[in-house]
Amino acid sequence: MNRILYTGTKNASSWAFRAWLALREAGIEFEEHVVDIRRPQRYANLNRIAKFSPPGAVPVLVDDATVIFDSLAIMEYANDLAGGILLPADPKQRARARAFLAWQHAGLSNLCPLLSFESAFYPDKRDMTFDEKHQSARAYDCWEQQLQESGGPYLFGDLSLADIALVPSVLRLTTHTKDMSRWPAVQGWAAQLLSRAAVREWLEEANSLPVVWYGSYLP
Ligand SMILES: N[C@@H](CCC(=O)N[C@@H](CS)C(=O)NCC(=O)O)C(=O)O
Structure with missing residues (x-):
């Protein structure tokens, strides 16, 4: 191999x-x-x-x-x-999970270019713009509803590619959102995702690197 x-x-x-x-x-x-x-x-x-x-x-x-x-x-x-363990077995749920993947892959309503992954590691975060707040609230609402429907702890119950694809966005959005109290299930899900051993391993190394600064971060 x-x-x-x-x-x-x-x-x-x-x-x-x-x-x-x-x-x-x-x-x-x-x-x-x-x-x-x-x-x-x-x-x-x-x-x-x-x-x-x-x-x-x-x-x-x-x-x-x-x-x-x-x-x-x-x-x-x-x-x-891995024999399909990272997508739901039910075809409808699998299609829904792939819809979450596709949404993320297409830029998550243009949030990813606005708030770069690099910005998740900046020690001082700027305030989100009106548009970023609106778009991230839409994503949080959707994740909250999905978590309530599945009963958690992940979007489709067990960990799936949908959760994995969203880890970088969860990180960049939640580190910029001052008040997450409207989305209690998202808060629990985010904490669970970010505490997974593999996620921690990547982030530990990421946090040890000098930040990659983009002047365009500041509006
Ligand atoms: N759609 C590609 C996007 C990959 C991508 O944009 N990677 C960045 C780094 S995170 C890159 O290598 N960009 C170089 C370039 O596009 O010139 C994927 O999902 O793999």
């Missing part, structure tokens, strides 16, 4: 985090190669990735001769290798 996951700088690559986490939660063995995606070395490093992976981005999973170059595809592959 020769399975290599090319990931990114741990406080700067939410897509790599999702793929890495899905493989870890699925119990799949892999070798990890961290690609430094901070500027300016980002360009040379990603050019090297582009030699074997068309988008020239991370994450990429190279499983023997097979190159899987998108976080969502890697997550689904991790689930397949």
